[in-house]
Amino acid sequence: xxxxxxxxxxxxxxxxxxxxxxxxxxxxxxxxxxxxxxxxxxxxxxxxxxxxxxxxxxxxxxxxxxxxxxxxxxxxxxxxxxxxxxxxxxxxxxxxxxxxxxxxxxxxxxxxxxxxxxxxxxxxxxxxxxxxxxxxxxxxxxxxxxxxxxxxxxxxxxxxxxxxxxxxxxxxxxxxxxxxxxxxxxxxxxxxxxxxxxxxxxxxxxxxxxxxxxxxxxxxxxxxxxxxxxxxxxxxxxxxxxxxxxxxxxxxxxxxxxxxxxxxxxxxxxxxxxxxxxxxxxxxxxxxxxxxxxxxxxxxxxxxxxxxxxxxxxxxxxxxxxxxxxxxxxxxxxxxxxxxxxxxxxxxxxxxxxxxxxxxxxxxxxxxxxxxxxxxxxxxxxxxxxxxxxxxxxxxxxxxxxxxxxxxxxxxxxxxxxxxxxxxxxxxxxxxxxxxxxxxxxxxxxxxxxxxxxxxxxxxxxxxx
Amino acid sequence: xxxxxxxxxxxxxxxxxxxxxxxxxxxxxxxxxxxxxxxxxxxxxxxxxxxxxxxxxxxxxxxxxxxxxxxxxxxxxxxxxxxxxxxxxxxxxxxxxxxxxxxxxxxxxxxxxxxxxxxxxxxxxxxxxxxxxxxxxxxxxxxxxxxxxxxxxxxxxxxxxxxxxxxxxxxxxxxxxxxxxxxxxxxxxxxxxxxxxxxxxxxxxxxxxxxxxxxxxxxxxxxxxxxxxxxxxxxxxxxxxxxxxxxxxxxxxxxxxxxxxxxxxxxxxxxxxxxxxxxxxxxxxxxxxxxxxxxxxxxxxxxxxxxxxx
Numbered sequence: 001x002x003x004x005x006x007x008x009x010x011x012x013x014x015x016x017x018x019x020x021x022x023x024x025x026x027x028x029x030x031x032x033x034x035x036x037x038x039x040x041x042x043x044x045x046x047x048x049x050x051x052x053x054x055x056x057x058x059x060x061x062x063x064x065x066x067x068x069x070x071x072x073x074x075x076x077x078x079x080x081x082x083x084x085x086x087x088x089x090x091x092x093x094x095x096x097x098x099x100x101x102x103x104x105x106x107x108x109x110x111x112x113x114x115x116x117x118x119x120x121x122x123x124x125x126x127x128x129x130x131x132x133x134x135x136x137x138x139x140x141x142x143x144x145x146x147x148x149x150x151x152x153x154x155x156x157x158x159x160x161x162x163x164x165x166x167x168x169x170x171x172x173x174x175x176x177x178x179x180x181x182x183x184x185x186x187x188x189x190x191x192x193x194x195x196x197x198x199x200x201x202x203x204x205x206x207x208x209x210x211x212x213x214x215x216x217x218x219x220x221x222x223x224x225x226x227x228x229x230x231x232x233x234x235x236x237x238x239x240x241x242x243x244x245x246x247x248x249x250x251x252x253x254x255x256x257x258x259x260x261x262x263x264x265x266x267x268x269x270x271x272x273x274x275x276x277x278x279x280x281x282x283x284x285x286x287x288x289x290x291x292x293x294x295x296x297x298x299x300x301x302x303x304x305x306x307x308x309x310x311x312x313x314x315x316x317x318x319x320x321x322x323x324x325x326x327x328x329x330x331x332x333x334x335x336x337x338x339x340x341x342x343x344x345x346x347x348x349x350x351x352x353x354x355x356x357x358x359x360x361x362x363x364x365x366x367x368x369x370x371x372x373x374x375x376x377x378x379x380x381x382x383x384x385x386x387x388x389x390x391x392x393x394x395x396x397x398x399x400x401x402x403x404x405x406x407x408x409x410x411x412x413x414x415x416x417x418x419x420x421x422x423x424x425x426x427x428x429x430x431x432x433x434x435x436x437x438x439x440x441x442x443x444x445x446x447x448x449x450x451x452x453x454x455x456x457x458x459x460x461x462x463x464x465x
Numbered sequence: 466x467x468x469x470x471x472x473x474x475x476x477x478x479x480x481x482x483x484x485x486x487x488x489x490x491x492x493x494x495x496x497x498x499x500x501x502x503x504x505x506x507x508x509x510x511x512x513x514x515x516x517x518x519x520x521x522x523x524x525x526x527x528x529x530x531x532x533x534x535x536x537x538x539x540x541x542x543x544x545x546x547x548x549x550x551x552x553x554x555x556x557x558x559x560x561x562x563x564x565x566x567x568x569x570x571x572x573x574x575x576x577x578x579x580x581x582x583x584x585x586x587x588x589x590x591x592x593x594x595x596x597x598x599x600x601x602x603x604x605x606x607x608x609x610x611x612x613x614x615x616x617x618x619x620x621x622x623x624x625x626x627x628x629x630x631x632x633x634x635x636x637x638x639x640x641x642x643x644x645x646x647x648x649x650x651x652x653x654x655x656x657x658x659x660x661x662x663x664x665x666x667x668x669x670x671x672x673x674x675x676x677x678x679x680x681x682x683x684x685x686x687x688x689x690x691x692x693x694x695x696x697x698x699x700x701x702x703x704x705x706x707x708x709x710x711x712x713x714x715x716x717x718x719x720x721x722x723x724x725x726x727x728x729x730x731x732x733x734x735x736x737x738x739x740x741x742x743x744x745x746x747x748x749x750x751x752x753x754x755x756x757x758x759x760x761x762x763x764x765x766x767x768x769x770x771x772x773x774x775x
Contacts, residue, residue: 105738113509126716129507133741137508229602230628230714286621287603290628290714295601430717431740437716438723445722447630465740 048364050145054155057371058145058364062091066365069108071124072100074317075183075352075386080122082381086372087365094365105129112139117357120366123179124352131173131353132428132465140178141356146367147177152375159374165418167350167391173428180370181350182382184389185311186330186409187237188346193327193404195303203331205343207242207274210334214283217306225278226296226305227444229289232437233426235275235444237309241333241347243271244421248340252421258432258464263457267340272443272450274336279446289444301326311351315405316387328405330412341419346412348420350391389413435460493754499747506743518748528749531720531727534634538641538705538728539760543698545642547691550649553581555679557650558657559665578654582647593711596640600626600712627712630725637708637726641701649694656690657683692768696761703757706730729753 048058068084070077077100084096099118101107105127111117112129117139123129134140147160147168160168164184171179196203199220204210214224228234244252247267254262262268278284285305288296293310300308301321308314315328322328332346354373356366372378379395382388387403389395389410396402402410413420426433439456442448448456500518504511522528557574571577587595599607602625609626612618627636660683668678684691706718710731715721717739720731729749737746 109507109738112507115509127738130739130741133505133507136741137505137510139508231716232714233716282621285603287601287606287609287623287625290602290625292597295603295605299603434715434717434735434739438721441714441722445625 048145048367050148054150056368057149058367060091060094060362060364060368062094064362064365065095065097066120066362066369067097067118067360068369069099069101069104069118069121071104071122071128071352072102073125074313075382075388076100079382079385083369083373083378086378087369090368090372091365103127112137112357112359115359116361117359118366119360119362120354120356120369122182122352122354128353130427130430131179131355132430134355135173135178139358141358141360141363141366143171143177143180143356143367143370146180146370149367149371152371159371162374162393164350164391164393164413166348166420166422170350170422170424171353179353179355180373180391181353182373182390183313183350183352183386184348184391184413185313185351186332186346186348186412187309187311188241188333188412189238189307189309189331190300190314190405191307191329191331192303193329193408194325195306196329197327201306203329204334207277207334207336211277211281214278214281214306218281218283222303223285223288223305224281224283224307226285226288226291226300226308228291228293228296228308228310229441229444230292232440232444233433234293234309235440236423236426236436237311237347238333239272239275239440240423242274242336243268244347244423245333245339245341245343245345246270246336249421252423256423256425256428258425258429258461260458260461263454263461268457269450269454270336272453276443276450279444284444289441297321307331312388312405312409313351315403319387326404328403328408330405330409332412332416341421344412344415344417345419345421346416347422348413348416349422349424429464431463431465432460435463496747496750496754499744500751502744504744504747505741506737506746507741511744514744518745519752521745522748522752527724527727527732528729530724531729531732534726534728535703535705535756537634538638538702539699541638542641542645542702543695545638546645546649546698547694549642549646550653550694551684551687551691553577553646553650554653554657555675555683558654559675559678559683578651581650584644585647587644589707590711592640592644593708596636596708597627597712600636602626602628627726628714628722630722633713633722633726634709637705637712640708640712641705645698645701649698652690652694653687656687660686688768692765695764695768699760699764700757703753703760704730706734710734 051057051059053059066084066087068080070080077098080100081098084098088094088096099107102125104121104123104125108117108121108129112134123131131140147158149159151157151159151162167181168177170181171177191203201213201216204213217224240255243255247265251262251265251267285296285299288299288305291299296305297308297310297314297318298321299305301318301323312330315322332344335343354370356363356370360366373382374392376392376395376397379390379392380397380400382390383396383402383406384400387406389406436457439448439453439460443450443453499511501513501515502511503514557570557577559570584592601607601609603623604610604613604620606623606626609618609623613620613623618624627633629636664682665678668682673681705728709720709726709728710718713719713721713726717735718731720727720735729752733746733749733753736742736749
């Protein structure tokens with residue numbers, strides 16, 4: 001005590017408190033950046049090679065533990081436990097650890113940075129890790145070895161022979177397949193077949209019929225069209241399907257590659273102009289532009305709107321809110337005059353990407369787990385619990401009962417045959433996609449015109465990675 | 466016993482200081498380091514690229530917009546919260562009917578104090594869910610429902626609140642203020658109760674009105690609490706991440722429509738997690754750090770006044 005320059009005690013405390021608060025406030029932002037200086041082990045383990053043993057082509061050792069991380073979203077994670085049990089049966093004594101979570105990046109980003117990732121993981125959901133980022137960081141195993149491996153139900157076939165068209169392409173980044181996208185999803189419009197039957201409406205084949213029907217529906221006191229406005233990529237399912245059908249598969253490829261010239265193709269403007277007729281006719285469900293997927297889809301289930309765009313996970317997602325006699329049905333996006341693709345063509349893709357990290361301790365086990373998912377029994381179990389199709393060709397046992405929405409999307413897949421397209425930029429060019437989503441949000445609110453939407457999409461191609 | 470004092474103090478400080486360095490200072494330093502690299506956030510490999518991230522940052526329209534929104538928050542949030550909290554605290558403690566002998570709050574002030582404090586008890590996640598219900602964009606929303614029932618809003622074209630390019634950010638600010646006022650009300654109330662009543666009584670005897678007692682007595686004697694509140698609120702305004710990312714439209718951490726409610730924290734997260742531009746995001750983090758630092762120092766300096774002992 002007794003120094004001449006003594007501070008007032010309360011001042012000292014106050015300052016200390018202020019600095020602590022300052023530090024705490026900042027940390028929440030900055031701590032996120034505390035990446036791994038990790039083990040420094042940056043080189044990948046050797047990729048498993050294909051052995052001659054059909055039963056165990058990757059040379060799995062039962063003594064190695066298997067670490068599985070599953071996205072616990074719309075499909076739950078019980079289906080994965082079925083596969084894990086099969087794995088434990090095949091490799092008696094194997095220790096399988098299971099984590100079902102929605103926070104894929106939260107749980108896995110630190111593990112990737114520290115060089116101790118799981119052996120296989122389901123990279124899905126809003127917090128999925130970006131595949132393009134993982135690949136460029138050398139974190140994923142090339143799955144070519146899996147494609148060449150024998151199919152468990154019939155060892156004369158290879159895995160690559162029993163996958164639906166597009167599966168390999170969609171798991172491919174920079175020429176190599178890094179993810180097995182397990183769930184086959186179709187994107188389009190959904191409606192209640194019961195409502196349409198009661199009112200005597202026919203599902204439209206052409207976009208002109210669709211717009212005319214929208215007028216009829218509106219006159220009947222129901223909103224013709226709802227969408228998940230808070231997340232504009234749902235509306236993009238409609239716009240880009242119209243564009244793809246009008247412009248053909250080459251245009252799809254160019255748009256996915258963020259080719260600037262693609263946006264000068266008249267099909268782009270034609271597609272978005274057709275979509276804009278929904279706004280011009282005032283056919284939107286009131287308030288839908290600001291709604292979440294839950295809010296808008298619930299309103300649609302309650303019969304407040306006739307059509308809603310979504311992927312085929314919709315039926316499973318809305319099980320609890322769907323009336324028993326709703327009779328959910330799928331409609332490919334109706335066609336425009338002079339379309340290059342047939343009316344049955346549809347946006348279909350393999351979703352729910354399963355990946356094997358390149359630095360996994362039990363890579364052989366991870367690959368074997370994926371091979372076990374691709375059996376008719378395994379696939380049927382998934383279809384029955386998750387009400388969605390898998391990428392396994394003809395992958396449902398005849399005795400598995402399908403829900404109406406799944407049945408109608410399966411029929412659409414069959415009708416489309418080989419003519420499907422997929423806008424992978426939504427997953428692979430996220431910065432570009434975010435700009436396009438922003439433009440679409442402006443469009444549905446009538447703050448920009450279709451012409452301005454095209455020029456914004458064109459400008460967004462500069463965000464290509 | 467003076468020679469025993471140093472080891473004694475050292476003994477108490479070594480653990481907290483070590484923890485502070487490990488958990489606060491070290492991550493800060495790491496962030497500075499990462500901000501000079503092209504780190505993707507998904508591997509431990511990265512290249513040194515100097516100040517490229519910073520030059521890109523100040524050419525990025527989205528970032529500059531986010532910076533503007535944070536500055537707006539920085540002005541509006543502390544000002545509105547403190548003014549409201551001061552007003553309520555004054556009414557609850559000394560704003561009651563004068564001339565009834567003594568100084569008191571308005572009738573039922575103890576009850577109001579609890580009511581006002583209530584929002585502070587709710588977690589941010591609950592606040593967000595609650596206000597998404599309030600701001601819902603169809604007639605199911607609380608505000609739209611009432612406005613439609615009153616005939617102010619057309620049922621077929623309800624208001625879009627948090628999804629509106631002009632008002633979206635203000636809607637979020639409303640929630641921040643609503644939830645913050647209660648805490649500062651209690652803070653100011655406590656400070657007011659430590660002001661001796663006889664000062665007020667003397668002023669009343671001299672014929673001072675409520676306004677005069679507020680500006681001439683309450684405000685000067687509360688200055689230290691207000692100063693502290695200002696620093697806290699300024700830091701809250703630099704964050705606001707949870708509410709903006711959940712309440713405003715946009716697929717990756719909100720900030721929409723079209724960046725109209727973008728703040729630095731949402732942009733940082735989107736670049737870090739979604740776009741895999743972690744180095745760039747760290748550069749943003751560094752900028753946020755310096756802004757917060759400067760603001761705290763400045764606000765502590767500017768608001769420094771001579772202390773009044775009582």
